[in-house]
Amino acid sequence: MVTIKDLAKATGYTIATVSRAFNNSSLVADATREKILRTAEEIGYLPNALARGLVNKATSTIGVIVPDITNPYFPVIVKSIQDTIKPHGYNTIVCNTDWIEDTETESAKMLFAHRVAGILMDPLSDRTYSNIYNAGVRVPIVFVGNKTDSNADEASSILIDNFSAAYQATEYLLSLGHERIAFVGGDEDTHVNRNRIGGYISSMQRHVGALDPSLLMKCRYTQEAGYMVASALIRSGRLPTAIVAGNDIIAFGVMQSFHNHGYRIPRDISIIGFDDIEFSSNIGLTTMQEPRSEMGRMAANLLLETIRNAEAHLKLETKNILLDAKLIKRDSCASPS
């Protein structure tokens, strides 16, 4: 393992000069820097990031925590984050929680132990912030995609206006002539779920009056869960004419179930999703599009700004930004027959 000492010996300078050469310090002569850098290549010297992080008390790594990297919703955000921070010299450690709150806390602790400069995360629950704070994690955090309502002034967040988006989705279905509209969405009590359900209920109540509670179904954010709920719905015999799904993955499961049971979409039942993941267009799913790349980019920039301010011992006012979702009309919704 070649260290700074080896490079010092090889060039004839001391480690102090070598270090400066690698840190673009103006305190080394250009000729010296050049010679050092050239020799570094030759002998294969790569600065030890651990030693650097130790003395600098900060790394150029940013932690990213998501619930499920196999849901295409997240990789786009992760990639957008990576693309945004890379030009600033940062890299990422990505963690997967599998929707398990303990894993989320452990991940945050691990990231903090690695002294990441900051954390970007899609929180699992309203307890997330206090969980990781109580675990001793002290590092700038920006939420993306979801947030913890109880700590809105402790950490910034970037997400869509879920209430309004769900309202809009439901309105669209109503405008098509549907009246019996079900909601199949997330079962955890989070900001996103509360607002999507809230928007749905609000729209329904405005147009249909009291809501039939059996139309509100909760499940996990997986295709299997959507499939199960739809199958149960079919077995119950009291089908709605349209469904608002909590996200596209759930919608996929719902569609597959209806398909397997001989129903045709949108002829027999309409469905609208959330997120607009890549494959929704292949399947022709009408959905509320989240600007995920933009969310990732904005969240990353906000975190970078927060980190810079923290280094300068200023505290940046936290921002809770709501973006607009956009209705993407495709082939999964039609007027009831």
Next chain:
Amino acid sequence: MVTIKDLAKATGYTIATVSRAFNNSSLVADATREKILRTAEEIGYLPNALARGLVNKATSTIGVIVPDITNPYFPVIVKSIQDTIKPHGYNTIVCNTDWIEDTETESAKMLFAHRVAGILMDPLSDRTYSNIYNAGVRVPIVFVGNKTDSNADEASSILIDNFSAAYQATEYLLSLGHERIAFVGGDEDTHVNRNRIGGYISSMQRHVGALDPSLLMKCRYTQEAGYMVASALIRSGRLPTAIVAGNDIIAFGVMQSFHNHGYRIPRDISIIGFDDIEFSSNIGLTTMQEPRSEMGRMAANLLLETIRNAEAHLKLETKNILLDAKLIKRDSCASPS
């Protein structure tokens, strides 16, 4: 920032004892360890992973490099890796190369600078191994999903038998009665591409004699690329009756193009993909399934083993393991009409 020194002061022991308590050393009394651990919770002490890595000359982090995290093929592998190594106390840093060879080299350098214990990667090209070796990276590497043929004895690999899989896919189409079968696949000269093309050609030549070279089309592994190639094919007016796609993503693009141009699958044209990503079942795409979870798991275990051996200064014989792909019949293939 609470350090080991603070914890030492708080408990009345020295940092040596505190350190031992955290490393499950048998040299601390149980009562002492307990007291220290309890106090650690109270004052929020989390060991600095950088300092640890520095003195131990090794971290419990494993680097993962993939070409495109937004292709659902990869997240499953990444997750499988994470799930496999976590019980061993390791965590991961995931890098995205965007199919750019320089980015791949930079990623490897970054991971090495962070002193990862090892790297798992799906290499972009046959140059990958020498690229990163020449960049000074000296760390155990295991390839997964693809490999560099020129360095088969330097690093282990886990992938499917691509030649045989492509052969099998083509045979299936032939058995359905197709004769004019096109291949739309990866354009880089990599192990995977050579073998998939080789398997296709081999099967075609066996049954149809000389191959019409215009049937062999190369493109990038994206949906857009597949779409373009299919559109060009349609414009050319000389359509095949069936297509072997380099992967499912390309197949999606191809299908979408045919769909948009008024063709029906499989009535007008059959198509078979590669990988069996999640959404292939939704779309009814017949495909050659890669056991990605198993590949990730095996690769991770192999890397772990390699790391252990390296620590013991043994060199583990490299293994190049080929798994079998499995033909998953769905609705995108039929006999030509």
Next chain:
DNA sequence: TAAGCTTTTGCAGGCGCTTTAAAAAAAACT
């Protein structure tokens, strides 16, 4: 009670790097 063990704890050096203060070298003045 003292000697001989065993168990537990402390001291100190060092991992690879950055950085402040001081020294040396080079350049710019009288």
Next chain:
DNA sequence: AGTTTTTTTTAAAGCGCCTGCAAAAGCTTA
């Protein structure tokens, strides 16, 4: 030439932690 100023380099301390060795404390046994 000598002196001052500026540029370049070095010496040394320390970031938070681990660990070999030495010291201290607890236990046994005679």
